[in-house]
Amino acid sequence: MIFPEGAAARTDTTDVAGRVYDVVIVGAGISGAIIADRLSREGRSVLLLEAAPADDLTISGYETYLNRFYGTAMKDNQAPYPVLPPVPMPRSTDARPLPPGGGPNTGGYLVQDGPHSTDTTYTRVLGGTTLHWEAKILRMLPEDFELSRRYGQGLPWPLGYDELEPLYREAEREIGVSADIEDQRYLGLHYPPDYVYPMRGLPASFLDQTVAKGIDGTSIRVGDDEEIPIRVRPFPQGRNGIPNPAYDAGRGFTPVGAVSTHQVEEGGRCQGNNNCVPICPVQAKYHAGKTLARTLHRDVDLLAQAVAYKVHTDPENGRVTRIEYRRYQDPQSTAYETGFAQGRTYVLATNAIENARLMLASGLQDRADLIGRNLMDHAYLLTWARLPEVAGTMRGTNCTSGITDLRGGRFRRDRASFSIDIHNDGWGWATGAPVTDLLRIVDQDHQYGFGLRRSLVDQVSTQLLLAHMIEVLPDRDNRVTVDPRYRDELGNMRPVISFKVPDYTMRGAAFARDLSRQLFGKLGAEDHTGYDPAEYGYVEFGGDGYRILGGNHLAGTHVMGTSPATSVVDDHQRSWEHENLYLVGGGSMPTIGTANTTLTSTALCLRTAKHLIQELRRQDRPVTLATIGAR
């Protein structure tokens, strides 16, 4: 994919000040990029305000990310990306346990007010968190949209699976999804009869196959009245595989590879780097730069190093009048100049935490006091064990398969559903394997030479880690707020996070812990799971201790609904109180189910783009009625 040379630097504050765009979008991640793409394709003028620095996307630029990752000893999920004073970002290494009843942890970018602390992150670079995401890309289940009606849990959705289904397909094309359709028909997921994914599914890892041999066909008793058979199932992946010639009624699919200002042949197919998070070295994994590159060939201005500071509105009618931003010249300095961007419509596409933060920092809490509330993120419970045989752990993409049969069921009346990932990178997430294994074997077991090599195979190639991605329901008290005492170096108020893992989720976690004991038993695997009360994320529930980690699947701070009394945006993600403002992304989701949020968020953004196209056309129609006046 060719990135138009000079596009990242062709717009300056003077250009922006001199224009009224059809759409001003805050945030050049996947949501902003896709809306910019669809609107510009219709000839609409678009401004993208991006907080991070943006050079033209080039292979050599991308390789500075990669080299930063190679060169650092601390390989956390933000390791490749620059730490810059004007655009701080959350980092798992900043998470700390909170003292009971003690003050907030203000040490990281996120101010953590508790009672539970989270290590959730997002990446503030051009392309956003799709640079570091894993790109496992599931649809939500039909029943996920009906959780409230069917099981009396969560908030109601104003739309359902059938309305999103064509948009899911469109998102799967945009992202480039690899999956075999026959693996993805379960729990009511349905597709048009001739649908296939753009690319064939990625082969299951040898580790997946080992687990499948041991557990496929096992029936799990859930509660008193439910028996659920389980099997290992491949996940759809937002990374390039082998194109399916049957796609698009036989027209096939051309994978989009690496982005650069010149033609490069790289990234057309996953190579098994086992490093989807934090960076795919060849760009076989989708990132929003692929969409941006296409978009910037059109009438789209990208103003980088411009951090949105305030959304200004007309007090009379609530309409947004301009976005005030702070633009820094030097990424190492926090000196800035103030600028303003004007459009006919505005889209906030920063993510659930930053969208709420910006609205609240602008003094724009809605009358129902919902902005920032109902913050959701998947709760991850890890369990890990050692298999009796070498299973070739540490190879493949980060995760090729898992167990998805417990994503749905009647048990959701009183306990959270979850999806289980089989992690091809072993115990890494839980223990820091395999480097921590190396340190233990060398420093404590005093092994060297052949003994060391044999121990590594015995202790690493046999690792199995199950990551349970557990549903978290909306809760008013789980929220993002702002506080003038806590600002970043550019003067922006930082997000203050109050979060408690709901009991509904913990009941799911307790069940997941028990289930993994059963599964490890079937596999003859030695359970090594342990949760340290001294670590962040430790949660006591029903007399047992668990460690709940964040999923970086942020949702729910500006939920959509059918009325301004119960929601912030409508089913087009349009703000009820500011008619030319759209709050888009995961924040609009009233529940998150057990699908990683990006595909649903992208489908919602495609819906918003279609709506905006119609809305702008409607506004452009010659005024023939005198009553139109105020518009």
Added chain:
Amino acid sequence: MILDDFVAFSSEVTGFTEFDLIGTGQAESYLRTVTEVVGERTLADLLDAYRARVTDTGDEQARAGQLTGAVLGDDRLGPIARNIIKLWYSGTWFALPDDWTGRFGAPGREGTFNASPQAYTQGLLWYAIGANPPGARAPGYGSWASPPLIPALPPSPVPQSVRTGS
């Protein structure tokens, strides 16, 4: 030559042949890294101890005893030797323990750091288990579906140059 001694010693403690180690392209960089942290004198002491006490020992068990006694179990040299193993395996130099720096002096470079970006991509840790360092040296699409190809151990734990006396 100190580089040859360094590679011979590294071969013995890592369980990889000198050919494997030189093949990573990192030997000189690692020698510089170790020298920068602990100084030429200390590294020379380590390699001398290895050369004098271990290289001529033929019997495998006696050899292990000598290696432990003279180098790995030595209060001053042991932590450095273990750090050299970890450096070859991960590309990272791990900070020496506090009690080491308390007894033997401040290192020439503090803390934990990677020898270079390339060092990580040549880490033996992943090679030893038939995998690739995440993000580098990709094995190719679909390779993960097959059982791992775990490289065989060399025919002898004694480095080639020590065996042939070169």
